[in-house]
Amino acid sequence: MDMVLESKSELDRLLGMEVYGTTTSGTGGVIRKSLEDFVVEEIPLPGGPSGSLALLVIEKRGIDTLTAAVMLSKKLKIPLKHVGFAGLKDTRAISRQRFTVKVPENFDVYSISSEKLKVIDVYRAKKHLRPGMLLGNSFTIRIRDLDVSVREAEDLLRGTLSQLSELGGAPNFYGYQRFGVNRPNTHIVGKLLIQGDYEKAVMEMLATPYPNEPEDHKEARAFLAETMDFKRALKKFPRSLIFERLMIRWLIKRPGDYLGSLKRLPRYVLTLHVDAYLSYIFNKALSERLRKLGSLRRVVEGDIIAKCDAYGNPVRPTFIAKSPLELGEDQVVLAFVPACVKVKPEGYMNELVLSLFKKEGLEPPFKSLESLGLQGRMGLLRQLAFKPRDLSYTVKDDALEMKFALPKSSYATALLREVMKPEDPIAAGF
Known part of the structure; x- marks a missing residue:
């Protein structure tokens, strides 16, 4: 080719x-x-020690992982931050994945099952699941x-x-779900957060309709964009728009406090948007590498190389290529997209990523993330091929x-x- x-x-x-x-x-x-045409099942890590947490195997139908977490939080009457999961799964699918929650051992968790969220099995776990705690x-x-x-x-x-x-x-590539299918704007919001333009970020989240979202959603967003009347708009926003309604309520109480309204969101929602922008930069860098170098087996000086485990996941140790070479069958090239750290333009992918940031008018580290409590975001390290x-x-x-x-x-x-x-x-x- x-x-x-x-x-x-x-x-x-x-x-x-x-x-x-x-x-x-x-x-x-x-x-x-x-x-039924799209079924996904999590491949979990080997079982750990039993503990005080319930590890629920959930089958969800037609809802996203964040909505499932909110539903579990409400049904179990526990804070949302006490619901753990290992990864985001497709919305328009039948997905089986694991969640950790803190409930008494004698609590009948099967009783919370519904058509969209069904408890398949229950185990005990010592630690909460966190993003990345799965094999595939x-x-x-x-x-x-x-x-x-x-x-x-x-x-x-x-x-x-x-x-x-x-x-x-x-x-x-980071797929369509990373950015939102009906509202492909998570990376747009992420860039605005990085720029520290909190008002524009909030209005993009609340008041920018997209063609493929439901009509009642579009009408509510268009009304808010036209009137800027948060109190009247709240009545128009469907209850399913949980996070939007949370932000609007804050802005009714504290007019103009856009940063405060963002802080009402769970930390992982803010992280999701920032990471979506970093994902967009990764996608553009990978596209450019394919144009320039062709084969993803080809290694150039400065590339980060890692071996993969039996499931295709990169494992340490990694090393930096000192000269061009061909990858082995169990090796991958990794690219780093920084957030809160400064990176020198060394190596082909680093140069690509930093040049893309420069075109976007940005330069890491992104100090504005400190205001959102995201100062610990190192960035994304991702393999170029799977x-x-x-x-x-x-x-x-x-x-x-x-x-x-x-x-x-x-x-x-x-x-x-x-x-x-x-x-x-x-x-x-x-």
Whole structure:
């Protein structure tokens, strides 16, 4: 592959996913025609010692992880900060993942089950789950309404997988979910937080409607943008917009205190937005590397290299390449996107990342994050490629069904994007 294929998707480019790693034609099609078409299950770390916390295995249907955490908090009558989880899972899916909560041992946690949130199993744990405390995720995904016959789709899939193997894995882009599908603006808010423009950040979160969100959400946001009447707007914001309503209530009490309204949000919500902006920078840097260097097996001077475990997750020790070389099968290149630390422009990826920040009018470390209590954010360290494990595919009911496992922090949609190459990812179910 001498040259990369540029994405024709406006959304892809908005999120920094500007190119593909493969040049094959896409199968087209749609994912998530029903929740059953997208099933994800967490691969947990080996069990630790038993303790005072309940470790719940939850099946959630059609809700995001943060909403599930809020629901658990309310049902169990415990503070939201006492609900732990290892990673964010897809919203429009059937997802099975683990949560830790502090409840008495004799409490019947199965009684809190509902249609959208069902307790499957209960264990005891000594420590709360935190982001990253998992090995990966396994997926079963059906692609329906293909643009080609299922047999042609199988041939295209084989060709794409062959090119990804030659490339050194799938480009490890942060997927659409990282930025919001219906409201792809978490990175926009993140940049405003980094710039310290708290009023603009709040108004982007509250009063900027996006085309693909529900009509009542758009109407509420448009009303607030037009009137700036927080008291009347509160009545229009649906109760499902939990965090927006929290911020609005604060601004009714303390007009103009935009920083205070942001501080009403759980810390992980603020972190999510800041990290989304860093993710956008990573995506743009990875796109540029693919344009300039092609193969993700190719190592240049200054690259950070790590070995991977059996699940494809980077493990220490890492080392810095002193000269160009080819990666081994169990090795990956890592890129660091800084937040609250200063980094010298040494090495190809560092130079790319820092030049992108400069174009955006920013230079780390980002002191403004101190006001939000996020001064400890070092940044993101992420592998440039991932390799799906245990991958199989079959034709079922005129759909192409794929099963595979991915390392933690890698997105199934990043792999599906290479296979399907959708010009309109939202219409395609992404």
